[in-house]
Amino acid sequence: MRKVLFIFGVLNDSDIDWMARAGARRSIRQQEVLIQEGVATDAIVLVLQGRMAVSVAGAGEIAQVGAGDFVGEMSLVDSALPSATVAAKVESVALFLDKQMLLRKLAADNAFASRFYRALAILLSDRLRATERRMAYGEQDSGLGDETTRLKDELDPAVLDQVSIAGERFDRLLKLVEHVAMKDARS
Template identity: 50%
Template structure:
């Protein structure tokens, strides 16, 4: 869940409302593919419930993503095809945001663009730091997914955590209500 806090903590309430309205809620079955390695994806995803696995051809499973994780952000930033396949690990609910809609909003709203790209930069920096930390454990080993790092949240972001958590909960309620 903490990953989405980087995104939602930097966006405004209006941005979050737009994401909830513009996005599609997808209820996936185990094994259903969100992103396929080497194939362009037309959406950016936020895992709302459940888990997804990240697999790299020739390597195997490299990560397991949970609630609040973002999928497809690297390809969104650099337009290169995805470097991994991401699949639902059991039942998984995601918010799918069409890249063309995000790009249109970025072009029409400079404030949103600044907030969105700052949020992605912080998110990607955190992911890179986590990857580097896991490399310390040696080839073929992974860090315990449940382990909490002492410096997991930058102190400068702590003020935004409560607000971001409330925004995530509001987004979930909006999306779940739209389902019914």
């Protein structure tokens, strides 16, 4: 849930509403591949429930991501092909945001773009720091470990101010996505 704080502490309610409306909710089977290393993807994926394994050819599983985490965001930022494969470790649910639709929204809405890219920057910074810790100290941090053992100052103070609202926003997104999915199923 730590990732939720990064993303939803920066985004606002209208951003959450747009993502819920624009995204496609999908159930993911265990071991289903969402992103294949070296193969272009047309979506950025927000994990709503479950857990995903991130693996790299020749190295195996290098990390795990869970609820509130984006995957496929690096290819959105730099347009390079995915550098890792992402597959569900358990039955999961994810919100797929079409990359072209998201890029159009980012180009048309500067305020949203600022918040969205800031959220991604904070998320990517956290991942880089976790990688540095593993390399420097040999820690085996899957990214889903005991978050209470991490230092308080690892979170941006501006994000800390938004902790409770971030959790509420993520819960709101879950409800909105479920509502949209039920509405679509009826039509």
